Amino acid sequence: MKKAVHFGAGNIGRGFIGLLLHRAGYEVVFADVVASLIDDINASHAYRIIVLDEDVQTETVDNVRAVLLDSAACRQELVDAEIITTAVGLGNLANLAAIIAEGLKLRRDQNPSAVVNIMACENAIRATTTLKQEILSHSDAELTAWIENHVGFADVAVDRIAPNRAGYASEPLDAVVERYFEWDIEAPTLKGDVTIPGATFVQQLDPYLERKLFILNGAHATAAFAGYRKHYATILDAMQDSEIANIVTRVQHEAIIGLVNRYPEFNMETLGRYAESVRARFLNPHILDDVARVGRDPLRKLSAQDRLVRPLLLARQVSEETPGLVNAIALGLCYDNPGDEAAVQLQQKLRDFGVKETVTRITGISQETILDEIVAAFDKWQVFA
Numbered sequence: 613m614k615k616a617v618h619f620g621a622g623n624i625g626r627g628f629i630g631l632l633l634h635r636a637g638y639e640v641v642f643a644d645v646v647a648s649l650i651d652d653i654n655a656s657h658a659y660r661i662i663v664l665d666e667d668v669q670t671e672t673v674d675n676v677r678a679v680l681l682d683s684a685a686c687r688q689e690l691v692d693a694e695i696i697t698t699a700v701g702l703g704n705l706a707n708l709a710a711i712i713a714e715g716l717k718l719r720r721d722q723n724p725s726a727v728v729n730i731m732a733c734e735n736a737i738r739a740t741t742t743l744k745q746e747i748l749s750h751s752d753a754e755l756t757a758w759i760e761n762h763v764g765f766a767d768v769a770v771d772r773i774a775p776n777r778a779g780y781a782s783e784p785l786d787a788v789v790e791r792y793f794e795w796d797i798e799a800p801t802l803k804g805d806v807t808i809p810g811a812t813f814v815q816q817l818d819p820y821l822e823r824k825l826f827i828l829n830g831a832h833a834t835a836a837f838a839g840y841r842k843h844y845a846t847i848l849d850a851m852q853d854s855e856i857a858n859i860v861t862r863v864q865h866e867a868i869i870g871l872v873n874r875y876p877e878f879n880m881e882t883l884g885r886y887a888e889s890v891r892a893r894f895l896n897p898h899i900l901d902d903v904a905r906v907g908r909d910p911l912r913k914l915s916a917q918d919r920l921v922r923p924l925l926l927a928r929q930v931s932e933e934t935p936g937l938v939n940a941i942a943l944g945l946c947y948d949n950p951g952d953e954a955a956v957q958l959q960q961k962l963r964d965f966g967v968k969e970t971v972t973r974i975t976g977i978s979q980e981t982i983l984d985e986i987v988a989a990f991d992k993w994q995v996f997a
């Protein structure tokens with residue numbers, strides 16, 4: 613039976629990537645850093661997916677195993693895997709790279725002719741390319757040459773809201789998800805034949821990736837930051853506040869202006885419909901998604917290449933004003949959740965450097981006009997402190 617190794621047995625790993633690989637006929641081996649999770653998976657070799665929609669449906673994923681990340685078993689699993697995927701969080705990819713490089717070295721020695729494909733299913737621009745660079749930094753010239761010939765690195769966009777168990781889960785491994793999903797895979801960089809029913813194979817990923825990261829994740833982050841500021845617990849609560857819903861819609865509209873200018877295949881109407889469908893997903897009454905989960909790691913979400921700053925700069929190429937994205941970035945700066953390490957660091961930066969200097973340090977934005985707009989919006993949101 614063909615085998616896939618998936619790093620990160622968390623919400624999206626179990627609830628989406630593991631599921632589609634299982635449906636595609638792979639035995640899925642999860643690799644994770646949490647020992648109790650490994651034990652649970654190896655005790656049952658199966659888990660449930662709970663799909664939250666008007667009717668709640670369940671599906672069982674079986675034939676799964678798990679290994680601890682930094683173990684000999686983990687490296688050995690890579691020797692005969694056909695697919696290697698990750699969903700560990702962008703910041704954790706570097707921790708995987710040395711282990712994957714070591715596993716690929718074993719593979720070169722034990723199974724040299726078979727090809728394998730790697731896909732990093734993280735919310736970021738071209739995370740697989742980032743992972744490839746990290747892996748190659750742990751490889752000598754000989755291994756690098758073998759990797760270039762035998763390992764495909766396909767960038768992907770993955771879209772399915774998989775919240776933190778949302779009240780419906782009763783077993784430790786239950787994964788709760790919305791019904792909608794989309795997994796776009798950039799086909800030209802794959803090695804050999806890859807068939808994953810339900811995935812979409814595309815020639816050029818950028819339009820798909822940016823559409824998803826800006827119109828969905830950017831809007832979601834906005835709802836989370838605004839929701840936290842106005843003391844709501846969930847995205848659903850936040851989206852039912854008309855002021856927040858308007859800002860979210862505005863953020864999407866501005867992102868669309870930039871995307872339509874950048875990609876000839878897009879137009880305002882189709883992206884407008886996409887944005888509307890995304891807002892409907894945020895309003896799914898069965899999904900109780902914590903604003904803290906969706907807003908997690910504001911330093912990453914406010915960085916130059918991520919879901920708010922990049923669309924702002926794209927929109928500013930064609931529009932003089934972007935009040936939605938300016939507000940979203942200001943709300944991100946206001947995110948002072950003491951339970952979020954990056955938020956704590958962000959608040960320290962604000963104290964150390966002031967608002968304007970902090971924005972430049974985090975986002976890379978240096979244009980005075982935009983900085984002044986963000987500072988003004990930040991000041992305005994202090995009323996909800």
Ligand SMILES: NC(=O)C1=CN([C@@H]2O[C@H](COP(=O)(O)OP(=O)(O)OC[C@H]3O[C@@H](n4cnc5c(N)ncnc54)[C@H](O)[C@@H]3O)[C@@H](O)[C@H]2O)C=CC1
Nearest residue numbers: 620621622623624644645699700701704707734735773774
């Ligand atoms: N939850 C969602 O709806 C979606 C998440 N994503 C992306 O997927 C990634 C994971 O997100 P979630 O599943 O929500 O997070 P999560 O926190 O539920 O799962 C992450 C898993 O990775 C494990 N992990 C952390 N560092 C690791 C390492 N170095 N090696 C192996 N395992 C490690 C954790 O123990 C955890 O089990 C993120 O990049 C996120 O942006 C993408 C689309 C949807």
Ligand SMILES: O=P(O)(O)OC[C@H]1O[C@](O)(CO)[C@@H](O)[C@@H]1O
Nearest residue numbers: 735772773774829832833906908
């Ligand atoms: O996983 P991140 O990048 O921290 O951001 C959370 C976002 O990811 C998702 O979990 C999946 O795209 C969204 O629900 C949310 O917008």
